Amino acid sequence: MSYLQFLGAAGVVTGSKHMVHLDSDGTRPLQVLVDCGLFQGQKEWRERNWQDLPLPAKTIDAVILTHAHIDHSGWIPRLVKEGFHGPIFATPATVDLCSILLPDSGHLQEEDAEFYNKTRSSKHHPALPLYTMEEAQQCLTLFRPVNIGEPHQLSNAFSFRLVRAAHILGSSMAEVTVRANGRGQKLLFTGDIGRVRCGEDVPGKIVDCGPTQGEECDLLVMESTYGNREHPHDDPRPELATLIRTTLQRGGSVVVPAFAVERTQKLLFLLKELMETRQIPRVPVHADSPMAIKAVQIFLKHTEEFTADTKALVAKYGSPLDWSNFYFDSTQSDSKKINESQYPMIIVSSSGMVTGGRVLHHLAQRLPDPKNLALFIGFQAPGTRGFSIKNGADSIKIFGQQVPIRAQVASLEQFSDHADTPELLQWLHTFHRAPRQTFLVHGEPAAASQLRDAMTEALGWNVQVAAYKQKVLLG
Numbered sequence: 064m065s066y067l068q069f070l071g072a073a074g075v076v077t078g079s080k081h082m083v084h085l086d087s088d089g090t091r092p093l094q095v096l097v098d099c100g101l102f103q104g105q106k107e108w109r110e111r112n113w114q115d116l117p118l119p120a121k122t123i124d125a126v127i128l129t130h131a132h133i134d135h136s137g138w139i140p141r142l143v144k145e146g147f148h149g150p151i152f153a154t155p156a157t158v159d160l161c162s163i164l165l166p167d168s169g170h171l172q173e174e175d176a177e178f179y180n181k182t183r184s185s186k187h188h189p190a191l192p193l194y195t196m197e198e199a200q201q202c203l204t205l206f207r208p209v210n211i212g213e214p215h216q217l218s219n220a221f222s223f224r225l226v227r228a229a230h231i232l233g234s235s236m237a238e239v240t241v242r243a244n245g246r247g248q249k250l251l252f253t254g255d256i257g258r259v260r261c262g263e264d265v266p267g268k269i270v271d272c273g274p275t276q277g278e279e280c281d282l283l284v285m286e287s288t289y290g291n292r293e294h295p296h297d298d299p300r301p302e303l304a305t306l307i308r309t310t311l312q313r314g315g316s317v318v319v320p321a322f323a324v325e326r327t328q329k330l331l332f333l334l335k336e337l338m339e340t341r342q343i344p345r346v347p348v349h350a351d352s353p354m355a356i357k358a359v360q361i362f363l364k365h366t367e368e369f370t371a372d373t374k375a376l377v378a379k380y381g382s383p384l385d386w387s388n389f390y391f392d393s394t395q396s397d398s399k400k401i402n403e404s405q406y407p408m409i410i411v412s413s414s415g416m417v418t419g420g421r422v423l424h425h426l427a428q429r430l431p432d433p434k435n436l437a438l439f440i441g442f443q444a445p446g447t448r449g450f451s452i453k454n455g456a457d458s459i460k461i462f463g464q465q466v467p468i469r470a471q472v473a474s475l476e477q478f479s480d481h482a483d484t485p486e487l488l489q490w491l492h493t494f495h496r497a498p499r500q501t502f503l504v505h506g507e508p509a510a511a512s513q514l515r516d517a518m519t520e521a522l523g524w525n526v527q528v529a530a531y532k533q534k535v536l537l538g
C-alpha cells in the first residue's frame with residue numbers, strides 16, 4: 064500500500080513533516096520525508112518533538128526540504144540522531160541558511176536543558192537537549208544542494224523538482240511525481256507560500272513576489288497560515304517611523320524580536336533608509352544574534368532572488384557590516400553590554416516568536432519600563448511568548464520569573480512573508496486543473512477550516528484539513 068502521511072503541521076503551524084511511502088513488489092518500500100520541522104509553541108506541541116516517528120528513522124531514504132525555517136527544518140538533527148543517514152535535498156540558499164540555523168537551534172536546545180537542570184523545573188533528571196549544537200553541525204554533511212527547476216530521480220517510482228515559493232531566501236515548493244499502485248500521479252507540497260504580488264504594502268520585501276504559476280497536480284498539500292486573514296494594504300514605513308521616533312523621544316528603546324536571517328536584514332535596510340532620509344534619528348542599532356554576521360554574509364551572497372527595490376537598497380548602502388552606527392553582536396559579552404547601556408537604541412534580536420535566544424534578555428530588561436517599545440513584525444504562533452505579549456498579556460514568564468509588561472507593544476503585519484487569503488486564491492486560480500484532493504496543513508484550526516471553505520466556494524475543489532497521522536492512499 065502506498066500512501067502519504069501527515070506527521071506534523073496538522074492542526075498547527077509548526078512541525079511540518081509529510082511522509083511519502085511507496086510500496087513496490089518484492090523490494091523494500093521507498094520512504095521520503097518532505098520537510099522535517101520542529102514543533103514550537105504550546106507544551107502540548109513541543110512534547111511531540113520527543114515522540115518517535117511511527118517508523119524507524121533509519122528506514123527513511125531521503126528528506127526533501129522546502130525551506131530553512133526551523134518549523135520546517137529543525138527536527139532534521141533529531142532525525143539523524145535517531146538513525147537517518149540519507150540525503151537531504153534543498154536549494155543552495157536553504158543549505159547555506161541551515162548551516163547556521165540548525166547549529167543555533169542545537170545551541171538553544173542545550174541552553175533550555177541547562178536551564179531546566181539549574182532550576183530543576185523539568186520532570187526529567189537530568190533534562191537533555193533534543194540535540195546538541197555539535198549534532199546539528201554533523202548532520203550538515205547530508206545536505207545536497209538542488210537548483211530550482213532541476214529534475215531529480217530517486218527511484219523508478221519517485222522523482223521530484225523544486226519550484227519557486229517566493230517565501231524566504233531559497234524557499235521552494237516540492238513537485239513530486241510518483242508511480243504508486245500502478246498509477247502515475249503528481250503531488251505538490253507548497254511548503255510556505257510567499258507573497259503573490261509586490262506593491263507599496265510590502266516594502267523591504269527581500270525575495271521577489273510571485274510563487275510559480277500554472278501548477279497542476281493530483282494531490283495538493285498546502286499551507287494555510289493566513290487562511291483567515293488579509294494583510295493591510297498600506298505602506299507600513301510611516302507608522303514604523305512614528306513608532307520608533309516617539310519611543311526614542313521619550314528616552315526609550317525599541318526591541319524587535321525578529322528571525323535572524325532575512326527578516327532582520329530586511330528591517331536593517333529599512334532602518335538605514337529611514338535614518339538616511341531623516342525620518343528617524345541616528346541611534347545605535349544592534350543586530351544581536353550569535354549568527355548575525357554570517358547571516359548578513361548569506362543574505363548578500365544570494366541576491367539573485369531579490370526584489371528590484373532590495374537590490375537597489377543593497378547597491379546604494381552596501382553591506383550593513385560597514386554601516387557606522389549598526390552593531391553586530393556575535394558574542395555573549397557584546398550582548399550583555401547592550402543591557403548595560405541606558406541610552407535609547409534599537410535592538411533587533413531573535414528568536415522572532417520569543418521562544419528562546421537573546422531577545423529574552425532584552426525583553427526581560429525592557430518590558431517593565433513604559434518608555435520602551437516591543438515591536439512585532441512577524442507571525443506569532445499561539446502558545447509562544449511573542450503571541451502573549453502581542454495580544455496584551457500583563458506579564459510574561461522569562462527565565463522562570465514573571466516579567467511585568469508596561470512597555471508599549473505594537474505590531475506591523477505588512478512584513479509578512481506569507482500570502483494572505485486573497486493572494487492564495489489568486490495563486491490557486493492559475494492552476495491548469497483542479498487537484499483531485501487538497502489537504503491543508505500548517506495553519507491553526509480556524510485558519511485552515513476557513514481557507515477550506517473559501518477554496519471550496521471560490522474554486523469548487525475537494526479540500527480537507529489534514530489530521531495528525533492521517534494516511535492518504537496514493538493511486
Ligand SMILES: [Zn+2]
Nearest residue numbers: 130132230255
Ligand atoms: Zn517559513
